[in-house]
Amino acid sequence: MGRLLPGVPRGRRVSVTAQVRVLGIRHHGPGSARALLRALTEFEPDTVLIEGPADADPLVALAASGQMRPPVALLGYASTDPSTAAFWPLATFSPEWQALQWAILHDADVRFCDLPAASSLAADRTAGDQGPDPLAALAAAGGYDDFEQWWDAVVESGTRYPDNTAELANDHHADSFDAITEAMAALRETMEIDEHTLRREAHMRQVLRARIKAGAQKIAVVCGAMHAPALSGKLGPAAPDARLLKGLPKVKTSLTWVPWTHSRLSSASGYGAGITSPGWYHHLFTHHDRTIERWFTRVARELRGEDLPVSSAHVIEATRLAHTLAVLRERPLPGLAEVTEATRSVLCDGDDVLLDLVTRRLVVGEALGGVPDETPTVPLDADLQARSKTLRLKRSAVDKNLDLDLRKDNDLQRSRLLHRLALLGIDWARAATSAVHSTGTFRESWTLRWEPELPIAVVEASRWGTTVESAAHAIVLDRVRRPESSLGEVTDTLEKALLADLRTAIPDVLAAVDAAAALDHDVLHLMSALPALIRTLRYGDVRGTDLSSLGDVTDAMLARICAGLPAAATGLDSDAADALRAAVDDVHIAIAVRDDPATTQRWLGTLRVIADRDDVDGILTGRTVRLLRDMGRIDEGETALRVSRALSVGSDPGAKARWIDGFAGGGAVLLMHDRGLLRLIDDWVSALPAQDFVDVLPVLRRTFGAFAAAERRTLGAVVRGGERTRSTAPSVDTERGARAIRATALILGVPA
Template sequence: MHLLSELDRIQPTAVLIEGPADATPEIRHLVHRQTRPPVAILAFTAELPVRTALWPLAEYSPEYQAMKWAAEHSAEASFIDLPSLVMIALQEQRDLARQQERPTTVDTPAVNEPDEQIELLTREEKEAIFSDQQQGSLYNKIAQLAGEDDYEMYWERSYEHNLNPDAYREAILAFSEQMRELTEEQEKIHATVEYAYNAVREAYMCRKIQDAIQQGHQPNRILVICGAYHAAALRTSVHIMTDEEMKTLPQRPTRLTLMPYSYYRLSSMSGYGAGNQAPYYYELMWQQMKLGALDELPHLYLSSVARHLRQSGTHRSTAEVIEAVRMARSLAALHHGSSPVLRDLRDAAQTLLGHGDLAVVAESLAHINVGTSIGYLAEGVSQTPIQDDLNRLFKELKLAKYKTTVATELVLDLRENRRVRTEAAAYLDLNRSFLLHRLKLLGIGFARLKSSGQEQASWAEQWILQWSPEAEIQVVESTLLGETVEVAAAYVLQQKLEACTTIDEASRLIVTACECGMVTQLENARQTLQRLAVDNQDVIQIASAAKGLSTIIQYGDIRRVQTGPLVPLLEQLFMRACLFLTDNSQCQDEVAAEMMSAIHELNTISLDHNEEVDEALWLHELQQLMSRDDLNAKLSGFACSLLMERNVLDAAQAAAEVSRRLSPGVPAELGAGWFEGLSQRNRYMLLSRISLWEQLSDYIDALEHEDFVRALVFLRRAFSTFAPHEKNMIAELLGEIWGVHAEQVAEVLTEELKAEETKMIDDLNDFDFDDF
């Protein structure tokens, strides 16, 4: 309101605003009637690596209100700070200078630090010390002298609530002059990078002010909107940048765009250095000032907190709100303030509405202080091509309503909807899926895929959608990859394919291409996988790659993908896995779990694609794995279970193999390990074969004590995966074998362990085979 009053008093013909000079053409978009702050000007480099610079604007921002006033009063409005191409280049040089600075001796002690603590510091560390102690402590000292907890509360009470005519402008100028006197001399002595950076900016801004005067604007009809620190320098025009100096400024080609912003990103909670604690609160204050009802702000704020508490299930009465307002006013009076500031309102809310407990009102305070608002720009307003394309797709696919900071779940059914008339409507969810997968590939944090709960994840997808300014920035950065979402995603996928080195990775990229609906890249990925598979002998990797191909071939028609070219590749991978199965099964137990998973995947493929793959070869290799004694016993047991499950082994053959593997002469770890592998599949089949349990019982009875301890390690691991009802069935079988009632066996198996028994089991966990 102070600024609007000053604008109305001066009636300037030129309104000059601190901001990138090359963004002046964007002002007409910022003041567009459909624009709804918070919004931001975003500059980004036109080449990789991408660097960005942001200038966010809230509704109450002086810069935004000055633009609007100028548009409404036909005044000229322009930005006067360094152009973005210079600003980003200078920032890069500043960062580089800080990295290259070498340690140097500090000539003077740090403020308020004893002499004996002086040591070798880098200039960057000196600058940080100076910044923290000279500026940070100075701001804090001002707040302390004023009796405030922090500088923000001091500023609000001393400046924002001061509604006296001309008081704000005079106070700001005095504040700027005194701050520069206190800090500028030390900055020059220490030759801080920040001082040089600000000096260049101020010289350029002075030049732009001089340009406005030369264009015919009277000095007393020019109003400059800038940060308080720069006010004194621009008022006196200490140095005006010359043409020669301008030519020496570094540049890096940049592009500009506008983007919606959020109050969370505008707040200091997000880490934004120039942010404040409560952007939405200050919007409420701004609105009350416009209405001339600033004294009603405490009622509005505290009643909003109470309303949010009620919505979350915590009831607070009107009387408590009234008492909270009274308390806030009392706290303000103790600070000689006319109206409560944010700290007064928060304390009153915690005391009266939270009953002294901050946790009760913390969420409500965050909601009222920061807010969930996200800005809006009119369609097509100063957007990059990829932003325009994404907005078009959002509208076309009816996803625009999900462009919110509140996380929302979206469930997609990828199957054709035959109840609608148009093709676009019939495949709406499928096209949504293509877009969301492409955004995920581009690293745009808008959509997160959840597990669908289906084993094969065929036709249903569950997404969590949440928009954020970070996502908007990521979209803008993707402009360098392509002018549309599809082109940019295709570029990223092709880059990944060119860098791909394993068949497992290539298979995942085939799945990605299918999920993104990219036919050309799908073929490129197929060729990449085929090239890498020629010399690969790792069955675990081959099985993983084959699983991805199998899923696409089975469900590719849902995504309208032609999977015919993938079938020969699946056949090739499956054959290689068969040929190298036994070689890969000569492994330690540490690798056996991964191998079992790979064998399971290959067996599933042989069942699902028995017409395409060589099923007879697979069963032959499983029999080799089962019968050979020089391979991992656990894998041999697992192969036996698969063959029994598929009825390749008859009862006599199965009994013979069990007898051979569980004979008294077989080492304990081999026999028990083989049973562990056998027990991983089809438990009901195992439980139906009483002869197997008789052989297992005889095997255990024949073991010596030390061998029994060794076997117990494997048997505990095997039985730990059995469900409670399966263990009860085992109890019944053992009861029959041992000639006792099943209930007695179950009671023994399920009763609580004694202390000595618990200790024995704990000792097994630390069992060391090297002791034997």
């Protein structure tokens, strides 16, 4: 189209012809990408404008780096509030990425033309509101319920084999962009375009005018198909667009490239477009011939990796079935729907679990991109990358299990880094259950998975410091110094600071724990905080941190608990008593772990006081009797007497049930070995009137339902058979046992 270059002095204006070709594409469409490359090669533009934030132009040069490996994304975030951010992702098969690479390869001027991120991030729009989707409307008009199937059949399949379907491909790249623009223009007449979209298109036109004014001769505009009608034909005067863009709010914004993953391409982003099958689309774009056969070969290889019997015959039959389905449905070539059905029927034998595995690993995929080392980043991210490289922690888009032995220096350093990242809210790793069975405190297990959104978390955490250690130190001190921080929050922070080995922060955190404990008069709060402190003392042995002052804080806290617990246990309703019982269990376990005779003596004395009181909820007295029995502080006779007294006539059935819940809850070992106690409980339950039994049944079901299945079976057998179950047990062969002992002693080299 002809344009007059403005800005030339009066009397010297010349008529310059600037050819503009608007190429409306589908974001992340391999068919669009392939057709776009042919159109660019045919048109040979000197300027390429690509839909994307205009203030990201300084980052274009990084796309030429050999270290840039899609999928990647442009990340824009508000410098003062990194949580306000947006992504513009690009994959190998994205038309925008291919346009970028074509322009770099052919030395064309390439720029982004969409509304700058500084304006987009400041726009008052609802999160996730991406405006209308006209292509979905076209799919519905074409008789497709699923937009992915429509696009795959109409566009992707039609450009899949450029060698075998040359005529179809040529027709597509020559005419389809104009046809899509015409279809979008007709569709837009029936739609109400939102104001944000109108402003974006106004900015695109302004950029186009600027490039024409700068002297560009042949301009290719690569944008979403929906915007193509707004950029085609005569641009018209600039004044209306300038008015529309005038006064737009802006925020100070930083932009960079970040790695992305295929799975995240299925989410709406800065483009407002997502796909459900990025792995499939990558395959379509990178394999130009025998696409279906190659795909089923990949599926077979994946299933064989799971030790499944998949042969070459399966691949051949699946290929035939996919092509047959395409013929029956009058489609030019098999699409994802036909491939999926053939995979389920032939390669997975109708098993949807196996099909889900194929979908996750291949149809979606978890490819993680990479960016050059010189990509702009915050100092904290640079330190994190350096530390990760030193400790050989590689970022991956799939779960990676990591078992650490804290006795090894490298593993200890890894543990410190991961705990520091957890404090900063950078959830690269999460605690996991180890496959290595060990009760020692020197082992840790993690599951690592790098999510594309984590760069935002890194940027947000950078306000605390320029290195991971300094940032973690700062955030720990901030947490414990907040006036509203509770004792539980402070002790939890202390435990995390110890695991992260923030030694310089420990004295301040200990002082905060001492101060919080002195100000908190709630016994339940003190009991909730004590286990974390004792765990901290235990970890100090492994990590070498001086925690001598923590022992004094713990002893003082326990003294306050023991003094206030008997009074705090009285006059409680059921919910409060249940909460206190759980706290008693936690403190009891923690004290057992500490294994200090003086501490244990003080605690058991307090439990004895509660067990002897009549004004305490039965769930607490029953629990204290059980704990004292387990610790050997009361014998079998006294235990039986207390159980008999708790179940005596005259007590409320509900109160009796709660006493039994406290006494027996948590494990059936005592009842399995002490048949007298089991008989007392069985006799009481058997003698309950019908209505009383109905009333106490929920509590009893909660108590006995928590036992392990094997424990319940054993108790049931004892109750059904009485003492006769003992006669069914095999007799002990002492002679065989003696031979086994002598053989073991011989192996160990000790006297028998």
